Structures are given as C-alpha cells and as structure tokens.
Amino acid sequence: MSNTREQILQTTCGLMEKQGYHGTGLNEIVKESGAPKGSLYHYFPEGKEQITSEAVLQSGKLTATRIQNGLSENSNAAKAIHDFVLNIAHHVEASEFAAGSPLTSVAMETATKSERINAACREAYSLLETAFKEKLLECGFTKTKAEELGTFITAAVEGGIILSRTYHSGDPLRMVAKHLKVLLSQ
Amino acid sequence: MSNTREQILQTTCGLMEKQGYHGTGLNEIVKESGAPKGSLYHYFPEGKEQITSEAVLQSGKLTATRIQNGLSENSNAAKAIHDFVLNIAHHVEASEFAAGSPLTSVAMETATKSERINAACREAYSLLETAFKEKLLECGFTKTKAEELGTFITAAVEGGIILSRTYHSGDPLRMVAKHLKVLLSQ
DNA sequence: GTCTATAATACGATAGAC
DNA sequence: GTCTATCGTATTATAGAC
Numbered sequence: 001m002s003n004t005r006e007q008i009l010q011t012t013c014g015l016m017e018k019q020g021y022h023g024t025g026l027n028e029i030v031k032e033s034g035a036p037k038g039s040l041y042h043y044f045p046e047g048k049e050q051i052t053s054e055a056v057l058q059s060g061k062l063t064a065t066r067i068q069n070g071l072s073e074n075s076n077a078a079k080a081i082h083d084f085v086l087n088i089a090h091h092v093e094a095s096e097f098a099a100g101s102p103l104t105s106v107a108m109e110t111a112t113k114s115e116r117i118n119a120a121c122r123e124a125y126s127l128l129e130t131a132f133k134e135k136l137l138e139c140g141f142t143k144t145k146a147e148e149l150g151t152f153i154t155a156a157v158e159g160g161i162i163l164s165r166t167y168h169s170g171d172p173l174r175m176v177a178k179h180l181k182v183l184l185s186q
Numbered sequence: 187m188s189n190t191r192e193q194i195l196q197t198t199c200g201l202m203e204k205q206g207y208h209g210t211g212l213n214e215i216v217k218e219s220g221a222p223k224g225s226l227y228h229y230f231p232e233g234k235e236q237i238t239s240e241a242v243l244q245s246g247k248l249t250a251t252r253i254q255n256g257l258s259e260n261s262n263a264a265k266a267i268h269d270f271v272l273n274i275a276h277h278v279e280a281s282e283f284a285a286g287s288p289l290t291s292v293a294m295e296t297a298t299k300s301e302r303i304n305a306a307c308r309e310a311y312s313l314l315e316t317a318f319k320e321k322l323l324e325c326g327f328t329k330t331k332a333e334e335l336g337t338f339i340t341a342a343v344e345g346g347i348i349l350s351r352t353y354h355s356g357d358p359l360r361m362v363a364k365h366l367k368v369l370l371s372q
Numbered sequence: 373g374t375c376t377a378t379a380a381t382a383c384g385a386t387a388g389a390c
Numbered sequence: 391g392t393c394t395a396t397c398g399t400a401t402t403a404t405a406g407a408c
Contacts, residue, residue, distance in 0.1 A: 004373090018298060018299070019208070019295060019299060020206055020207075020208055020209075020291070020294065020295040021206075021208075021209070022205070022206055022207075022208035022209035023206075023207070023208035023295055023299075025400075025401060025402085026401080026402065026403085027400085027401080027402090036373075036374050036375075037374080037375075037376085038373070038374040038375045038376080039373065039374060039375095041403075041404080042373060042374075043373095047402070047403070048402070048403095096298065097297060097298055098298075099294060104290075104294055104348060105206070105291070105294040105295060107348060107351070107352045108206065108285065108290055108291045108294065108348060108351065108352075109205060109206040109209055109291060109295075111283060111351045111352050111354075112204060112282065112283055112284075112351075113204070113205060113209075118352065118354075121352050122352055122353055125349060125352055125353070148361050148364070148365065149365065151349065151358050151361045151362075152342070152361050152362060152365045154345065154349065155342055155344075155345030155346045155348070155349055155358060155361070155362050156338070156341055156342045156345055156362075157345065158341075158344070158345035158348055158349070159340065159341030159342055159343065159344035159345035159346075159348075160341045160345075162290060162293060162294060162341070162344055162345075163311060163337065163340065163341055163344070165293070165294065165297045165298075166293045166294075166297050166304065166307050166308055166311055167308055167311070168297075168304075171337075172337050172341060175334050175337045175338050175341070176337075176338060176341050176342075178334070179334065179335065179338045179369065182369065182372070183365065183368065183369045186368070186372070190391090211382070211383060211384085212383080212384060212385085213382080213383075213384090222391075222392050222393075223392080223393075223394085224391070224392040224393050224394080225391060225392060225393095227385075227386080228391060228392075229391095233384070233385070234384065234385090
C-alpha cells in the first residue's frame with residue numbers, strides 16, 4: 001500500500017483520537033500528515049466518510065492485536081485481563097490522556113448520522129469483544145459466558161478510558177482492572 | 187431563570203447528545219431552540235464554551251437525580267442497579283439510540299482541548315459516581331468498596347451505552363446489567 | 373499523482389441599531 | 391433584550407493544469 005495513503009490514515013487516527021470526527025478537518029490531516037495536498041481525494045475519492053471508516057477499522061484491527069498480544073502474557077484469564085487494563089492505565093497517563101484510539105469519539109458522534117462510519121465502528125468493536133472472548137474460551141469459560149463477558153469487559157474498559165481521560169488520571173482504569181479481576185476470578 | 191436561557195441549554199444538551207461538541211453549531215442551537223438569535227450572546231457572553239459547560243453540568247445533575255430515583259425503587263443494591271441499567275437499555279432503544287446525555291461525547295472531544303469544559307465534565311461524572319456510591323453505602327457496603335464500585339459501575343454503564351448506541355441494540359447494556367448484578371451480589 | 377485555485381457553505385463571534 | 395448584518399476564518403469538495 002502507498003506510503004502517502006497509509007500516512008493519511010495514521011494521522012487521521014491520531015487527530016480523531018484527540019478531538020473526534022467533527023473536530024478534525026481534512027486540511028488539518030493533510031497538513032499534519034505531510035501528505036501532498038492534492039493526493040487526499042486521489043486516495044480517498046469518497047471523502048471524509050471514507051477516510052474515517054478506513055481509519056476506524058484499521059485502528060480496531062490494531063487494538064484487537066494489542067489485546068491478543070497483551071493477554072497472551074499470562075495463562076490465567078483474570079490476571080491477564082487485570083494486568084492488561086493496568087497497562088492501559090499507564091499508557092493513558094504516559095500519553096497525556098490520549099484515548100488510545102479514535103473509536104470511542106467517532107462511534108458516539110456518528111452512530112445515528114453516518115451509516116458507513118457506524119458500520120466500521122461496529123466491526124471494530126466486534127474485533128475487540130472477540131479478542132477478549134477468545135482468551136476466555138482458551139481459559140475454559142463456556143461459549144456463552146465468554147461472549148457475554150467479552151462484551152462486558154469491552155464496555156468496562158471503554159468506560160474506564162473515558163473516565164481516566166476526563167479526570168486526567170489512570171485511577172478509574174485501575175478500578176476497572178481490580179473489579180474485573182474479582183468478577184473473572186469467581 | 188429566563189425561559190429563553192433554559193431553552194438554549196436544553197437544546198444544546200439534545201443536539202450534543204446526538205452529534206457531539208464540534209458537530210453542533212451555535213446557529214443550529216439558535217434555530218432549533220426557537221430562541222431569539224440576538225439573545226445567545228446576551229445570556230452566554232463567553233460563547234460556546236460557556237454554553238457547553240453549563241449544559242454538561244445541568245445534564246449531569248439531572249442524570250444523577252435520575253440515578254437516585256431509579257435506585258430508590260429497590261432496597262437491594264444489586265437488584266436496584268440491575269433493574270436501573272435494564273431501564274437504560276430500554277430508553278436507548280425507545281429513543282432510537284440516543285446517548286441519554288451529551289456527557290460522553292463532550293468529555294471525549296474536549297478532555298485535553300478545553301480546561302473549562304473538562305472541569306464541567308469532571309464534576310458531572312463525580313455526581314454520577316456519587317449517586318451509585320451512596321446507594322451502596324445505604325446497603326451496607328464499606329466506604330472504600332462503595333467508592334470503588336461507584337466508579338466501576340459508572341464506567342461499565344458508560345461503556346454499555348457506547349456499545350448499545352453503536353450496535354443500535356440494547357443488548358450490550360443488558361449484558362452490563364447482568365454482570366454488574368453478579369459482581370454486586372457476591 | 374500531485375499541484376493550485378476556488379467554489380459553496382458553515383463556523384464562532386461581534387457591531388450597532390432599536 | 392432582541393434584531394439584522396457581517397467579519398474573518400474555517401469547513402468539505404471540486405476543477406483543471408501539469
């Protein structure tokens with residue numbers, strides 16, 4: 001894939017992570033990415049919706065991979081997820097309270113406004129839920145429990161990121177880590 | 187308080203709930219609220235940041251009251267919170283997947299961009315956490331546990347709302363309700 | 373593929389009359 | 391308190407040269 005195209009997508013992810021969909025302009029993306037200005041509509045002829053959809057999906061795939069890798073470091077599901085969420089808390093603080101991905105903001109802003117971007121957000125969230133679910137399956141949870149808890153963990157972590165980003169502190173995520181461990185250790 | 191001023195705040199809440207902070211224009215607020223156009227900067231001389239800060243805080247107070255009222259219907263904390271979250275699931279579906287308040291979107295979009303709006307979002311989230319915490323205190327949880335779980339419940343519900351809004355289904359919130367009940371029944 | 377220039381529109385904010 | 395008009399600057403998107 002072209003380097004310019006890839007650079008545009010990565011810059012879009014970074015900017016929308018900080019300021020959301022409507023808060024990020026195409027001119028800003030072109031400027032910060034260093035991409036040739038004329039090439040934006042060459043690579044993305046359907047405009048902002050296309051760029052955003054592709055950026056969100058790419059970000060979802062990357063996050064799902066990070067979840068898989070993070071969870072593989074520990075054979076116990078409860079401890080693996082606990083430690084993984086603690087790592088997110090650390091990353092949120094180290095990055096001056098970035099969200100980690102553009103998904104949350106973009107999903108909320110566009111859920112009932114753009115069918116195309118909403119579809120990309122659904123797919124991205126499915127990848128995250130599945131990543132948690134598969135760890136639970138490996139660790140002996142039933143299929144039903146693994147699915148339910150995959151959704152619940154995704155929700156709790158997502159909410160923890162919002163609170164940590166808002167409070168400018170990793171502590172809410174640390175609470176999420178702690179009580180997810182309790183729930184999963186039952 | 188003036189009716190026009192109040193109408194502007196409520197319209198702001200409704201629009202930002204659907205499309206976030208940057209996605210909502212002041213002209214749009216004026217138009218939809220039916221407020222006299224010239225009165226916007228009369229009531230809110232500091233502009234969009236002031237309107238948004240006040241709208242977020244007002245919405246937080248309203249949501250906290252709804253939590254208090256909702257939880258008061260049941261003397262058992264686990265069951266009260268379970269039923270309350272089920273109610274949110276129903277409301278999200280009945281409202282065609284509205285977020286219930288502008289807080290999530292606005293908090294994510296402005297966390298590192300506007301000190302003033304961020305302060306309002308912090309205060310709003312504190313009110314929500316406290317509402318859950320006080321129910322747990324009433325039901326015999328220790329102060330520490332009540333505080334920790336107040337944060338955890340807020341995060342899980344917030345994440346559930348994001349997923350339900352994105353998937354256009356109340357089911358993720360129903361999963362949150364179910365597993366919060368398990369956690370709180372221990 | 374990349375460029376500049378620009379169309380058409382929206383934005384937040386302000387001025388000044390009444 | 392409310393009005394209209396408008397400033398200056400963004401926005402997304404397109405046209406046409408190279």
